[in-house]
Amino acid sequence: QAAAPLHPVTVQCQEAQMVVTVHRDLFGTGRLVKALDLTLGSAACLPVSQSAAESTVTFVAGLHECGSILQMTPDSLMYKISLSYKPTPSGNLVIIRTNPAVVPIECHYPRKSNVSSNAIRPTWAPFRSTLAAEERLMFSLRLMNDDWSSDRLSNGFQLGDSLHLQADVVSGGHVPLRLFVDDCVATLSPDRNSSPRYALIDLSGCLVDGRSDDTTSAFISPRPRQETLQFMVDAFKFAGDDRNLIYITCHLKVSPADQAPDPLNKACSFNKASSLWAPVEGTGDICSCCETGNCP
DSSP states (O other), rough: OOOOOOOSSSEEOOEEEEEEEEETTHHHHHOOGGGGGGGTTTTBBBEEEEEEETTTEEEEEETTTOEEEEEEEESEEEEEEEEEOOOOOSSSSSSESSSOEEEEEEEEEEEOOEEEOOOOOOOOOOOEEEEOOOOSTTEEEEEETTTSBBBBBBOOOOTTTTEEEEEEOOOOTSSSSEEEEEEEEEEEHHHHHHHHEEEEEEETTTTGGSSTTTTOOESOOOOOOOEEEEEEEEEETTTTTTOOEEEEEEEEEEEEEEEBBTTTBEEEETTTTTTTTEEEESGGGGHHHHHHOOOO
């Protein structure tokens, strides 16, 4: 992964225009924003060029264009404008994985000498997430720290982070069991059937969130033990809603540990490198219904 840019927004204040260059790793997380989600000024001017090699987009605007505002002081002329980032949902119409941002930009023109520029680094606010699990037997669903060694002390995240989720079952006097996560849904209230809702895991164990273009969500393989299943989900928020509390409700189930996984009892992740679904254990064909949507 390339190093995050030190200054994601740079400005050149030229004689009659400003040139604004934006690195698409706008938040320094390694996740590139879409060029079309970036606009300049109240007129929402679009970029004039982009560099795939450098992951940058460039705006060129006359000093009086794109809705800039001129302010005068005894010593200088100051042109003010804002770079706006407004994320649009990718691959579905329900969630986004980055916050909007506004970067104020100023070009100062001293009345007697040289030219200077000033760009302000954007900030973004974290959101919080809580977890709820349906319990039968001795099921648990926990938020873990990044190395899976213990429970995470905070349930606050920034967009660009990953949630480390661990499901467990205590088999007690039962025969040895293998745990599966049948489905997980994210909502803005404790009611898993409320709207809006977003399926993270569906179709009897398909981690469907990992199928989206802008996510690395996946089950962790191999398991630490048969009674445990771990998975990672990239942080997100619901598009068009500023509430910062999201509920994740999962349905957990077990099968005998000596029973081979099948389309009803599986844990499948989408591998972007191969463009194929792959199970944590079992043969690849048990995941084929994740793509067709025709799981039993």
